[in-house]
Amino acid sequence: MYETNYHRATSVDDAAAKLGAAEDAKVLSGGQTLLPTMKQRLAAPSDVIDVTHIADMKGITESGGGIRIGAATTHAEVAGSEIVKRMLPGLAALAGHIGDPHVRHMGTIGGSLANNDPAADYPSAALALGATIHTNARQISAEDFFTGMFETALDESEIVTAVEFPKASACAYAKYPNPASRYAMAGVFVARTDGGVRVAVTGAGQNGVFRHAGLEDALAQSFSADAVAGVTTDPDQLLADIHGSAEYRANLVTVMAKRAVAACA
Amino acid sequence: MTGSAEGIGARVTRREDKRFIIGKGRYTDDMNVAGMCHAAFVRSPHAHAKVASLDADAARAMPGVIAVLTGEELAADGVGNLICGWMIHSKDGTPMKMGAWRALEHETVRHVGQAVAVVVAETRAQARDAADAVVVDYDALDAVVDSLDALKPGAPQIHPEAEGNLIYDWEIGDEAATEAAFASAAHVTRMEIRNNRLVPNPMEPRSALAHYEEADEHYTLWTTSQNPHVARLVLSAFYNIAPEHKLRVIAPDVGGGFGSKIYIYPEEMVCLWASKKTGVPVKWTSDRTEAFLTDAHGRDHHSEAEVALDADNKIIGLRVKTVANLGAYMSLFSSSVPTYLYATLLSGQYDIPAIHCNVKTVYTNTTPVDAYRGAGRPEATYLVERVMETTAREVGMDPAEFRRKNFVRSFPHQTPVIMCYDAGDYDASLDAALKAIDYDGFAARKAEAARRGKLRGIGLSCYIEACGIAPSQAVGSLGAGVGLWESAEVRVNPVGTIEVLTGSHSHGQGHETTFAQLVSERLGVGLDTVSIVHGDTDKVQFGMGTYGSRSGAVGMSAISKALDKVESKARKLAAHLMEASEGDITLEGGTFKVAGTDKELPFFQVALAAYTAHNMPEGMEPGLKEGAFYDPTNFTFPAGTYVCEVEVDPETGKTEVVDFVAADDFGTIINPMIVEGQVHGGLTQGIGQALLENAAYDADGQLLSASYMDYTMPRADDVPSYRLMTTVTECPGNPLGMKGCGEAGAIGSPPAVINAITDAIGTNALEMPATAANVWRALKSAQPAQAAE
Amino acid sequence: MANVTMTVNGKSVSKPAEGRTLLVEFLRDGAGLTGTHVGCDTSQCGACVVHVDGKAVKSCTMLAAQADGAQVTTIEGLASGGELHPMQAAFREHHGLQCGFCTPGMIMAAVDMVNRLGAPLDEAAIRAELEGNICRCTGYHNIVKAIAAASETMAGMKTAAE
Incomplete structure (x- = not known):
C-alpha cells in the first residue's frame, strides 16, 4: 500500500469538507474492497476519509412505508435487523451472505453501492427494489445511480449518506458464488413491488448490474419459477472468465431467477 | 518394548x-533481530523477455533505502546458480538439459514474477515503495505455457541448453513386451488424461531472516524449510554462500509445507548474500501473490494411457506416454517427480505383466514445478484409477470386481516398473470401504437423489503409493544427488x-x-x-x-x-x-x-x-x-481404497461430495488421532484438486489465478466430514512396521471424486478440476437437448 | 506519523503509525503480538482475524487508525488467568490444528461465531460460517468437531453463570 492520510469524519459536512480539501481523497466506508485494492497498489488515494463514525449515516429506520438504511450501516447490521427481516426479507438474506462474517462486520451498504463492483450483491437489490440513494447533495434513483462497471453517478466530492428502499410485497435473492472469491457469478434479485415485478442481475453482466426485461415480462404474466425456466439471456452481454463462460452465466441467471422466485413464495 | x-x-x-x-508459535516472520532491515524484490511482469536496462537511481534515493542489488552483482560475487539435484538420463543415454537459473536474473527472464533485483530498506513498506521505483526496460519475447505447445516446432526457445524445450525423453519398462501384450489384447481402453497444475499454498508464506555477523564471518538463516540441513548443504556446496560450519540454518515453527518448502529458492539465497553485502540483517516475507508466482507448483501432466485386457478381463499390458511441464527452471527435485516418483507406481495395486512408460519433460514460461503433496504418485494414481474405472465400464464389469480381479495377492511382488511391493492386503481395504459405504445400497440412494433432482454417482480409487524413498544406494544409482x-x-x-x-x-x-x-x-x-x-x-x-x-x-x-x-x-x-x-x-x-x-x-x-x-x-x-x-532397505507401500459419493446439481453443475470413505493401510500407527488428521487434510487437498483448484495461465504466461480471488482453496463448506478406517499389514522393511500416512489422502482421492462425478453425469468427458462450470459443460455436451431446456 | 492508541487485550497501546499501517501490522510490529498472522493479500484466508469492539474482523483489511480508540482482543488475550478459553481447549482436544498458522484466526472466528449464533451449533452452520477462514492442513474435519464441542461448553458456562 502507498502511504495515505487517514481522517476520521465527525459529520457529513466534515466528511465533505475533508473530501474536497484533499488532492485525491477517497471515502473509507468499511474498506473491505478499498483496502485490498490499495494493498495491491491498484488504488493510491492521497487521503482516506473514514465515515463510519458519523452517527447520521448509521442505523435502520422505517420511513414512509419503506426502509431507510444509513450508508455506514454494516452488512451484519442489515442482515440482523428486525425491520429489514420483516419488511424486506430478501434484502436481509442478501446482506447475510455478502463476503464472510468478518467482512460483514466491517463492510457497509454505502461503500458497496458507491463502489458498484459488477459482482457485488447490493446493487441488484437497490435496482430491483427501486431504491433511492441519498447523498450529501441530492437523491438519485438506483436506475440512474449505476452507470457501468465500477461506475456510478456520484461526483468526486459526493458522499452516499443513506439508501431508501420502498416496500415490496415479496422479494428474494439467489446467487451462485464464484467458487474462489465467493462474489456473485450470477445473482438475481426478484421483487414484487407496487410498480410491478422487477428483476435485477449482478455478477454476470459486462456492464455491471442490470434489469432483466425478459425475466420481468415472464414474471408479470405468471409469478412462478416455471415462468422463468424458459427465459434466456444473451451471452454476448455477459462476462466470461476462468470460472465460467458467458453461456454458463446465462444459464445461471435463469436458474438463480427460478430459485429467487421460489424463495419469494 | x-x-x-x-x-x-x-x-x-x-x-x-x-x-x-x-x-x-514462533514462525520465521515473527523473528526480529536488532538492526534488521527488509527486502523487497523487483519482479518481471513478463513471462519471457530480455532485460534491456535496469535503472535503480531513483529507488536508491528513496527514504530508508539501504541498497538496491542486481543480478550482475550477484554473479560478480560468485553466488552459484540454482540446481536440480536429481540427474535423469534420456533413453538415448544423454543427461537432462539443465538451463541456468540465477537467483537474480539480469539477462533473460522466463516466468512472470522472476526476480531481477532486490531492495533492502529500513521498513517493509519502504522496501516495497522503492522496488516499485526501480525502472526495468524489457524487450518482450514470445512465451509458451502449455507443455504440448512447447514441444511443437517453432515454439519459443526458452533455454539455449535445451533444444526444442525438451529436458529429457525418458522411459521405463519393457517396450517390446508391452507391444506384444497389446497385439494379443481382447480389449483396449484408451484415454487422454490431464493432471491439472496446482499451487501448494501452505498458509504460512515463505520467509527468510538472514543475519551475517562479520566478526565471525558467520551467517544465521531463519527460514521456512522442511529440511534445514539440506538447505545448508545446498547453500554451501552449490551456491557458495558460506562453508557449512559458517552457516546456521534454523527452521522454527513452519506453517505447513506440502513439498513447497523443500526447495532452496532465490529469495532465501539473496537475503543471505544481501545481509553480507549491506551489513544489516535482512528479512523477507512473501506475500500471497508472490507465493503464487514463485513457490514451486505441482502436477501439470498430459498423458495418453492405454490398457490391454485378455478375454477374461485380466490386464495384460499398460502403455503410457506423458508430457510433464517443469516450468521455466528445473527446481531442486523436479526431475525425479515425473519419473521415479511417478512411472514406478503405474502398476497400481494390480498384477500387470507388461508396462511401458515414456516421459518427456519440458520447459515453459511458467513458475517452476516440483514435488507437491504426493509428488508423482497422485499423477500415477489418477491415471491408473481413471483407466481402471473407465475400462470396467467399457467391458461392463462392476468397477470393484474388475479391480479385485486384477489385484496383486502375493508378496513380495515385483512390478515391471522397478518397485517391489513388500506387503499389503488390497482385498481387505476394498472390502472395508465397500461395506462402510454400503456399496450394494447405492442404487437406492441414486434413485432417492433423482427424486430430489440430483444426479448421484459413486466412484472408487484403489491407490498404492511409495514412501520413504530408499535405500540411498538405490536412489543414488537412479540419479539422486543425496542419500535418503x-x-x-x-x-x-x-x-x-x-x-x-x-x-x-x-x-x-x-x-x-x-x-x-x-x-x-x-x-x-x-x-x-x-x-x-x-x-x-x-x-x-x-x-x-x-x-x-x-x-x-x-x-x-x-x-x-x-x-x-x-x-x-x-x-x-x-x-x-x-x-x-x-x-x-x-x-x-x-x-x-x-x-x-x-x-x-x-x-x-x-x-x-x-x-x-x-x-x-x-x-x-x-x-x-x-x-x-x-537407511531403509526398500520403499514402503501404503495402500487403500477410497469411495466417494457425489450429488451433482444438473442445473448449475455443482458437485457436492455427500459421502467419503477412506480405508487405508499405513502399517503400524503411532497415534491414530494424528494419522486421521493427516488423512483429513490429504483428502481435502485431493478433493480440492478434483473439484476446485487450478493454476490457470493465459497464452502470454500471466497467471490468471494468482490470488485467492481466483485460485479456489477448499473451504469448510466445500468438503464433508470423512469416514476413515484402517486395515493393517505391517511393513516388513523397518523396525516399527510403519508405512507413512502424510500423502495418501491427496494421492488416492482425486480419481475417486472424478469417477463418482462421471458415474453421476453419464459421460466420461471430464477433466479436473470438475468445477460447476466444467461439469455443466460436460452435461450439456453429452445431452444437448436436455441441458438446453 | 500520528499516534494510534487502542486497548489491546485489556492494556492500552499507543504507538506512532503511518496512515497506511494495517491493524495487523500495528499488532505484530507495534505491539509485538505475533500470534495474529497474515496468510493472504486479498482478505480471504482469515489468519488475521481479531476482535474489534467485540466483533471478528480481518485485521489485514483494517487500518490501525480505524481501530483508534477501540477495544481489540487477539489470540494472546483469549485465555484468562492461565485458563484456556473453551475454544482453545477444544481445538487441542479434537486435534483442530496441525501447523498452527491458521489457528489463531480460526479460533477467534469460532469464538465470534458462537457469540453471535449461540449454541449448540450444527455441522452445516459451522461449515458455512467458516467461509472467511482457510486451513490447508486439517481438511476442516476436526476444526468443525472442535467448534461444535466448544459451543456446547460455552453454552453450559453461560447457563451456569445465569
Whole structure:
C-alpha cells in the first residue's frame, strides 16, 4: 500500500469538507474492497476519509412505508435487523451472505453501492427494489445511480449518506458464488413491488448490474419459477472468465431467477 | 518394548498445541533481530523477455533505502546458480538439459514474477515503495505455457541448453513386451488424461531472516524449510554462500509445507548474500501473490494411457506416454517427480505383466514445478484409477470386481516398473470401504437423489503409493544427488529426562508428540520427560528432513535404532549395578528389573549412574547418549481404497461430495488421532484438486489465478466430514512396521471424486478440476437437448 | 506519523503509525503480538482475524487508525488467568490444528461465531460460517468437531453463570 492520510469524519459536512480539501481523497466506508485494492497498489488515494463514525449515516429506520438504511450501516447490521427481516426479507438474506462474517462486520451498504463492483450483491437489490440513494447533495434513483462497471453517478466530492428502499410485497435473492472469491457469478434479485415485478442481475453482466426485461415480462404474466425456466439471456452481454463462460452465466441467471422466485413464495 | 499408556497406538493430544492455540508459535516472520532491515524484490511482469536496462537511481534515493542489488552483482560475487539435484538420463543415454537459473536474473527472464533485483530498506513498506521505483526496460519475447505447445516446432526457445524445450525423453519398462501384450489384447481402453497444475499454498508464506555477523564471518538463516540441513548443504556446496560450519540454518515453527518448502529458492539465497553485502540483517516475507508466482507448483501432466485386457478381463499390458511441464527452471527435485516418483507406481495395486512408460519433460514460461503433496504418485494414481474405472465400464464389469480381479495377492511382488511391493492386503481395504459405504445400497440412494433432482454417482480409487524413498544406494544409482536416510540422537540426561534430536522436521505433523510416544513406548517413561529437538543445524546432527511421508518410516526408525543402543547400554549398566546377568534384566514401566527377584532400578537412576560413572562395568564409557543413522532397505507401500459419493446439481453443475470413505493401510500407527488428521487434510487437498483448484495461465504466461480471488482453496463448506478406517499389514522393511500416512489422502482421492462425478453425469468427458462450470459443460455436451431446456 | 492508541487485550497501546499501517501490522510490529498472522493479500484466508469492539474482523483489511480508540482482543488475550478459553481447549482436544498458522484466526472466528449464533451449533452452520477462514492442513474435519464441542461448553458456562 502507498502511504495515505487517514481522517476520521465527525459529520457529513466534515466528511465533505475533508473530501474536497484533499488532492485525491477517497471515502473509507468499511474498506473491505478499498483496502485490498490499495494493498495491491491498484488504488493510491492521497487521503482516506473514514465515515463510519458519523452517527447520521448509521442505523435502520422505517420511513414512509419503506426502509431507510444509513450508508455506514454494516452488512451484519442489515442482515440482523428486525425491520429489514420483516419488511424486506430478501434484502436481509442478501446482506447475510455478502463476503464472510468478518467482512460483514466491517463492510457497509454505502461503500458497496458507491463502489458498484459488477459482482457485488447490493446493487441488484437497490435496482430491483427501486431504491433511492441519498447523498450529501441530492437523491438519485438506483436506475440512474449505476452507470457501468465500477461506475456510478456520484461526483468526486459526493458522499452516499443513506439508501431508501420502498416496500415490496415479496422479494428474494439467489446467487451462485464464484467458487474462489465467493462474489456473485450470477445473482438475481426478484421483487414484487407496487410498480410491478422487477428483476435485477449482478455478477454476470459486462456492464455491471442490470434489469432483466425478459425475466420481468415472464414474471408479470405468471409469478412462478416455471415462468422463468424458459427465459434466456444473451451471452454476448455477459462476462466470461476462468470460472465460467458467458453461456454458463446465462444459464445461471435463469436458474438463480427460478430459485429467487421460489424463495419469494 | 515395555508398553506405555502414552506409547504406540495411544490417541494422546499434541504436546505442541499449547503454543499455537495461545498465539505463541514462533514462525520465521515473527523473528526480529536488532538492526534488521527488509527486502523487497523487483519482479518481471513478463513471462519471457530480455532485460534491456535496469535503472535503480531513483529507488536508491528513496527514504530508508539501504541498497538496491542486481543480478550482475550477484554473479560478480560468485553466488552459484540454482540446481536440480536429481540427474535423469534420456533413453538415448544423454543427461537432462539443465538451463541456468540465477537467483537474480539480469539477462533473460522466463516466468512472470522472476526476480531481477532486490531492495533492502529500513521498513517493509519502504522496501516495497522503492522496488516499485526501480525502472526495468524489457524487450518482450514470445512465451509458451502449455507443455504440448512447447514441444511443437517453432515454439519459443526458452533455454539455449535445451533444444526444442525438451529436458529429457525418458522411459521405463519393457517396450517390446508391452507391444506384444497389446497385439494379443481382447480389449483396449484408451484415454487422454490431464493432471491439472496446482499451487501448494501452505498458509504460512515463505520467509527468510538472514543475519551475517562479520566478526565471525558467520551467517544465521531463519527460514521456512522442511529440511534445514539440506538447505545448508545446498547453500554451501552449490551456491557458495558460506562453508557449512559458517552457516546456521534454523527452521522454527513452519506453517505447513506440502513439498513447497523443500526447495532452496532465490529469495532465501539473496537475503543471505544481501545481509553480507549491506551489513544489516535482512528479512523477507512473501506475500500471497508472490507465493503464487514463485513457490514451486505441482502436477501439470498430459498423458495418453492405454490398457490391454485378455478375454477374461485380466490386464495384460499398460502403455503410457506423458508430457510433464517443469516450468521455466528445473527446481531442486523436479526431475525425479515425473519419473521415479511417478512411472514406478503405474502398476497400481494390480498384477500387470507388461508396462511401458515414456516421459518427456519440458520447459515453459511458467513458475517452476516440483514435488507437491504426493509428488508423482497422485499423477500415477489418477491415471491408473481413471483407466481402471473407465475400462470396467467399457467391458461392463462392476468397477470393484474388475479391480479385485486384477489385484496383486502375493508378496513380495515385483512390478515391471522397478518397485517391489513388500506387503499389503488390497482385498481387505476394498472390502472395508465397500461395506462402510454400503456399496450394494447405492442404487437406492441414486434413485432417492433423482427424486430430489440430483444426479448421484459413486466412484472408487484403489491407490498404492511409495514412501520413504530408499535405500540411498538405490536412489543414488537412479540419479539422486543425496542419500535418503535419516539420523537421530537420543540424549538421556543425568536426571533421566530425554532429548531426541531428529533430522526430520515437523511443520504440522505432530512429531513432538509421536516421536515422544515412541520413546515412551520403548523406555516406559512419561511423555513429559521427553523433548523432541529439530529444525536447527547447530543443535541437530545432519539429517534429511521431512517430505514424502518419510518421517515415520525413516525418521522414527532412526530414533528406534538409537533407542536400541541406549537401552542396550542402560541394560548392561543396570545388570552391573544390580549384580545380575544381563539376560535376566527386563525393562517394564520405566524400571529395570531382575527376573525372578524383587531387585529393581528405575531408568532415571541408571541414567544418573551413567553420568556419575562411579560404578561402571569394565570398559564402559560414561554417559548415556547414542546416535544412529537409518537407511531403509526398500520403499514402503501404503495402500487403500477410497469411495466417494457425489450429488451433482444438473442445473448449475455443482458437485457436492455427500459421502467419503477412506480405508487405508499405513502399517503400524503411532497415534491414530494424528494419522486421521493427516488423512483429513490429504483428502481435502485431493478433493480440492478434483473439484476446485487450478493454476490457470493465459497464452502470454500471466497467471490468471494468482490470488485467492481466483485460485479456489477448499473451504469448510466445500468438503464433508470423512469416514476413515484402517486395515493393517505391517511393513516388513523397518523396525516399527510403519508405512507413512502424510500423502495418501491427496494421492488416492482425486480419481475417486472424478469417477463418482462421471458415474453421476453419464459421460466420461471430464477433466479436473470438475468445477460447476466444467461439469455443466460436460452435461450439456453429452445431452444437448436436455441441458438446453 | 500520528499516534494510534487502542486497548489491546485489556492494556492500552499507543504507538506512532503511518496512515497506511494495517491493524495487523500495528499488532505484530507495534505491539509485538505475533500470534495474529497474515496468510493472504486479498482478505480471504482469515489468519488475521481479531476482535474489534467485540466483533471478528480481518485485521489485514483494517487500518490501525480505524481501530483508534477501540477495544481489540487477539489470540494472546483469549485465555484468562492461565485458563484456556473453551475454544482453545477444544481445538487441542479434537486435534483442530496441525501447523498452527491458521489457528489463531480460526479460533477467534469460532469464538465470534458462537457469540453471535449461540449454541449448540450444527455441522452445516459451522461449515458455512467458516467461509472467511482457510486451513490447508486439517481438511476442516476436526476444526468443525472442535467448534461444535466448544459451543456446547460455552453454552453450559453461560447457563451456569445465569
